[in-house]
Amino acid sequence: MSFWLPVWTLWHRDLLRFWREKARVVGYIGSPLVFWLLIGSGFGDLGFFFPGALVLTVMFSAIFSTMSLIEDRREGFLLSMLVSPAPRASMVLGKILGSSTLAWLQGLVFLCFVPATGHTPGAAGLLEAAAVILLISFTFTVVGFVIAWQMESTQGFHAVMNLVLLPLWLVSGALFPMAKAHGWVQWLMRANPVTYTVSALRAPIEGRAGVPAPAASLIVTACFAAALFALATALAGRKTARTFA
Numbered sequence: 001m002s003f004w005l006p007v008w009t010l011w012h013r014d015l016l017r018f019w020r021e022k023a024r025v026v027g028y029i030g031s032p033l034v035f036w037l038l039i040g041s042g043f044g045d046l047g048f049f050f051p052g053a054l055v056l057t058v059m060f061s062a063i064f065s066t067m068s069l070i071e072d073r074r075e076g077f078l079l080s081m082l083v084s085p086a087p088r089a090s091m092v093l094g095k096i097l098g099s100s101t102l103a104w105l106q107g108l109v110f111l112c113f114v115p116a117t118g119h120t121p122g123a124a125g126l127l128e129a130a131a132v133i134l135l136i137s138f139t140f141t142v143v144g145f146v147i148a149w150q151m152e153s154t155q156g157f158h159a160v161m162n163l164v165l166l167p168l169w170l171v172s173g174a175l176f177p178m179a180k181a182h183g184w185v186q187w188l189m190r191a192n193p194v195t196y197t198v199s200a201l202r203a204p205i206e207g208r209a210g211v212p213a214p215a216a217s218l219i220v221t222a223c224f225a226a227a228l229f230a231l232a233t234a235l236a237g238r239k240t241a242r243t244f245a
Helices: 004-019 023-043 046-065 068-075 077-082 088-111 122-149 154-170 183-191 193-206 214-236
Strands: none
Touching (some): 004 088, 046 088, 046 122, 046 193, 068 077, 068 122, 068 154, 077 088, 088 122, 122 193, 154 193
8 A cells, every 4th residue: 555555645646637738638639630620631641640640649748747747746736745655666657647647548549530541440440449559558648757757947948859750750661661761760660669559550451460570579569668667776776956946
């Protein structure tokens, strides 16, 4: 109970905060939806761009939900968590589960538009896609937590997100397949962890294996999430002056 009670409390708190800010749903889902319709219609292939747009939806929701960590520091809530007897790992897990749950739910809402793409994944494919979306939500939430923990302002957080994550998404296979990329871009795509999240989601939606392979994509994504979670827990264990600022 000393571990799971803080997890549940922080998870529940994040969901309540989200419920009170309903405009976030429109922003997080509406923007990628418009992007998918415009870009997909321009290239004439809504089906190909759908998995990438779904990953973008989850990424936006997960990353910017963790921005509340900066607000918690400013309001003093983070300090009260750090001085409590609760394990640091439970605090990290609770914050991450709250944001990743929101990102997962918004990803499921976006998944409801899959019939418009012409794909028919079936019940098994939809369940597999939902599970993959959950893994992707957790992964991007941990990324946001690691970055937000070290930021002092929301402006700096936005700057880092736009500088790092958006370019990674652009060369993840969301806009063009790896086979059509130039040589050095292909190497960049293979080294990009976001490439594997898009590939892992593309397989159950399109009903066929892609490049990288679905199994390898899931393994890389899971290992990436586990490594970042260990880093997030280690960062939370360090009492720095910035943390209490």
